[in-house]
Amino acid sequence: MTDLRQTKTYAVLTAALFMMSLLFMAGAAGAGEERVPLPHPAMSEKAQKAENCVAPVSEMRRYHMQYLKHQRVETLRKGVRGNPYSLKSCVNCHAVKDKAAGGARTADAFCSSCHKYAAVTIDCFSCHTNKAADRKKTSAVQSPVSQLAAHLEKAAKDRSLLK
Amino acid sequence: MGLRDNYHRLVDHGPFFFALMLAHALVILLGLTAAYYMEHNGHYVTGMNNQVVWGMPHVFAVFLIVAASGALNVASISSVFNRLAYKRFARLSAILAVSLLAGGLFVLLLDLGRVDRLIIAMxxxxxxxxxxxxxxxxxxxxxxxxxxxxTMMEKRMNRYSKYAGYAAFVWRLILTTGTGSIFGFLAAREAYDTALLAPLFIASSFVYGLAFTVLVLLTMCWTLGITLMDKEFVQKVRGLLIIFTVTVLYFTTVQHLTNIYATQHHGVESYLLLTGGVIPAVFWGVQIVIGSILPLLILAHPTLGLTRHGLSLASVLLLIGGLGQMYVIIIGGQSYPLNIFPGMEATSSWIDGRFAHYVPSLAEIVLGVSGISIAMLATAMALKVLRFLPNPIEENNTSKNKPEAKTAGAA
Amino acid sequence: MSTSNKQTADLARRRFLSGAVALGSVSIASGFTLYTASARPKGEPASSKIRWGLLIDTGKCEDCNICVEACKTENGWEGHRGNLTDPQWIRKVGLTDKRTGKKQSLPVMCLHCEYPPCVDVCPVGASMKRADGIVLVDRHLCIGCRYCMMACPYGARSFVHEKVTNQKPYMPRGQGTVESCTLCAHRIDDGRIPACVEACTKSGREAMLFGDLNDPQSAISKRIVQVSTTKLRADLGLEPNVRYVNF
Structure with a gap:
């Protein structure tokens, strides 16, 4: 019986400690004058030039995650291509120059500003590249492999392979 | 309230118990660290690779999951088969079963490539x-x-306990069949692809589960300095362990004999039983000699087999043998190459024609062992919180009267 | 067959779909459409009327690594450890007949089974078969349990054992998930043939033939009725869509 009482005492003490720490944190947050500044996502040139995103900005802000999720199912599982809400398109349009990526355009600055503010962790970029597919850098024509491929293609054509 | 019951909470324990629990907590902490290390770096830091895709964590996880369903055995024997001598330990057996399953799942989940996606699995x-x-x-x-x-612990629910016991018994048989089928359904791997794995796993579960139950009971006896099992019960458990171990040996023999008879499986059988290096060593040394023959000898011994020391030693050996058995099934089955091109010798920069060399990393082993610690710590915590432990028996008192009186009261 | 006339004239949409798609059209324009494949119109799902397949002629397959290298370049997979933890979407297997000593070399990748065991066993439904027969891993769902790798009779799948960076925009890859040959679904949808097939053909070996197994007029279908083909592990009844000839 004494044992049970002890357990109860411990439980009450723990609960009280927990409540106190909660109150303390709430107080600390309320007392501070400064609030976390609102995010201002970096706008890429491309995005600025475009009159509108694939949907009105207010709509994109609220629903982009649903659109992305819907389309990822459509594209990967059903093979639907060319729909407007692809992550690749987001990155290509919204990416800005990123020192961390050696000057390449990445979507980090654009995506993370709001996600940090809203404390949202996304794992898109654990698989998808955050780099924009800029033609100069990744152009198929310039890589040695495609040069070789082009050469071979020509040779193959000469032998009238392409019926 | 406590006086009317035949059970008590774990209270009067000595420093040994605390030390044991502290050790378990430490192992769990190490296990979590190991899991973080593996997740952070990626699985290349483990011994697992693209051929042996399931490693030490799975050996321990499957071992614990199989043991979990078997630990429920004591409860099942009392409820389903009406053996009153087991009734006292039914609660303990049930809570141990749940804890072992939690330990196994803990290991299995922490080994996933994307632990953060647990919600998807659910x-x-x-x-x-x-x-x-x-x-x-x-x-x-x-x-x-x-x-x-x-139903066992709430007086007003006691009358339903038999039905709940039936349900749990059926469920645990299905569960172990399911666990065995994880391997049995793999038609592509020669070492698996047999329905025998389901009954083999069920037989194994009886061994592991009962061995765990015995060890937990004996630990409690030592910790509390009380007697929980009378001679008659020790005798019964001893008999059961012998029967179960022989059953496992029987299924193992049949499984291998079937394969040996089929010419196409000669390769995999000689690998598992003779030429596979570590695998046959574990099979004969750990599973058969240490894990089956030796405990059988101890249990069958006319004097040693009746002592609690003999029983605990045999249980420890049976559990080691069980881990060995899982190692042979899980690792051995994967390290034998896939037979994509029968009659041909295949080579590649990849897995073709290779007998995979699997060396478990420390992190994997620590994560695996931490599963056992989770199960033990969870059981201990439960024993402290609720009345799972049967009251000690006085040495001269035959325990027969007690359970009978209790069931009469319950009915 | 050009695809540009099929594309919708939705300007706003086209502007948004700048980079990668434009890149794709360039490749189409350079025109290596050996087989009468055309890009699927935008917004249209893969059709079950099509069943993509490959026929690999081991008689023409030489002891080279061109298909493997092409796949690596195209899809951006590469190992850094030099052991079995490295990914391998396609591999060259050297075979020696145990009795005759006859040597052969052939590529093995995901065989895109009609009845894929990897799809059957996947607990979360990440392993999947597209309507046109391409077997894929939906890595949005993959939890990295590796059960599909246990079930695959061909060892076609790899688990990503380490962090991945610099993925191709069209081929996301990530640590802790399982991956395998996609039959270059991104290229097929674009009206192009898989990278391995293209490379093999360009090298002049022509050991790989790609096409629609459901279309009796396709080159691959015509060939399959002419010669006797081998399905690996035919005993399992998985009906792989990648078959071998002269083997």
Missing amino acids: TSYNFKSIFAWNIYLYTGFFAIVGIYLW
């Missing part, structure tokens, strides 16, 4: 997958054994 199902069925079987096991415990 919400997205492919019902053609035996793995998906197992997720239901595991959660169902928690629920059913939980209800079973409730």
Whole structure:
């Protein structure tokens, strides 16, 4: 019986400690004058030039995650291509120059500003590249492999392979 | 309230118990660290690779999951088969079963490539997958054994305890069948692809589960300095362990004999039993000699087999043998190359024609062992919180009267 | 067959779909459409009327690694450890007949089974078969349990054992998930043939033939009725869509 009482005492003490720490944190947050500044996502040139995103900005802000999720199912599982809400398109349009990526355009600055503010962790970029597919850098024509491929293609054509 | 009951909470324990629990807590902490290390770096830091895709964590996880269903055995014997001598330990056996399952799942989950996606495993199902069925079987096991415990521990529910016991017994048989089928359904791997794995796993579960139950009971006896098992019970457990171990040996023999008879499986059999290096060494040395023959000799011994020391030693050996058995099944089955081109010798920069060299990393082993610690710590915590432990018996008193009186009261 | 006339004139949409798609059209324009494949119109799902397949002629397959290298370049997979933890979407297997000593070399990748065991066993439904027969891993769902790798009779799948960076925009890859040959679904949808097939053909070996197994007029279908083909592990009844000839 004494044992049970002890357990109860411990439980009450723990609960009280927990409540106190909660109150303390709430107080600390309320007392501070400064609030976390609102995010201002970096706008890429491309995005600025475009009159509108694939949907009105207010709509994109609220629903982009649903659109992305819907389309990822459509594209990967059903093979639907060319729909407007692809992550690749987001990155290509919204990416800005990123020192961390050696000057390449990445979507980090654009995506993370709001996600940090809203404390949202996304794992898109654990698989998808955050780099924009800029033609100069990744152009198929310039890589040695495609040069070789082009050469071979020509040779193959000469032998009238392409019926 | 406590006086009317024949059970008590774990209270008067010595420093040994605290030290043991502290050790378990430490191992769990190390296990979590190991899991973080593996997740952070990626699985290349483990011994696992693209051929041996399941390693030491799975050996321990499957071992614990199989043991979990077997630990419920004591409860089942009392409820389903009406053996009153086991009734006293039914609660303990049920809580141990739940704890072992939790330990096994803990290891299994922390080894996933994407642990953060646990929610997907809980919400997205492919019902053609035996793995998906197992997720239901595991959660169902928690629920059913939980209800079973409730019917046993709540006086007003006692009359339903028999039915709950039946349900739990059937469920645990299905669960172990499911676990065995995870391997049995793999037609592509020569070492698996047999329905025998399901009954083999069920027989193994009886061994592991009962061995765990015995060890927990004996630990409690030493910790509390009381006697929980009378001579008669020791005798019964000894008999059961012998029968179960022989059954496992029987299924193992049949499984290998069937394969040896079929010419196409000669390669895999000679690998598992003779030429596979570590695998046959573990099979003969750990599973057969240390894990089956030796405990059988101890248990069959006319004097040693009747002592609690003999029983505990045999149980420890049986558990080591069980881990060996899982190692041979899980690692051995994968390290033998896939036979994609029968009659040909295949070589590649990849897995073709290779007998995979699997060396478990420390992190994997620590994560695996931490599963056992989770199970033990969870059981201990439960024993402290609720009345799972049967009251000690006085040495001269035959225990027969007590359970009988209790069931009469309950009915 | 050009695809540009099929594309919708939705300007706003086209502007948004700048980079990668434009890149794709360039490749189409350079025109290596050996087989009468055309890009699927935008917004249209893969059709079950099509069943993509490969026929690998081991008689023409030489002891080279061109298909493997092409796949690596195209899809951006590469190992850094030099052991079995490295990914391998396609591999060259050297075979020696145990009795006759006859040597052969052939590529093995995901065989895109009609009845894929990897899809059957996947607990979360990440392993999947597209309507046109391409077997894929939906890595949005993959939890990295590796049960599909246990079930695959061909060892076609790899688990990503380490962090991945610099993925191709069209081929996301990530640590802790399982991956395998996609039959270059991104290229097929674009009206192009898989990278391995293209490379093999360009090298002049022509050991790989790609096409629609459901279309009796396709080159691959015509060939399959002419010669006797081998399905690996035919005993399992998985009906792989990648078959071998002269083997």
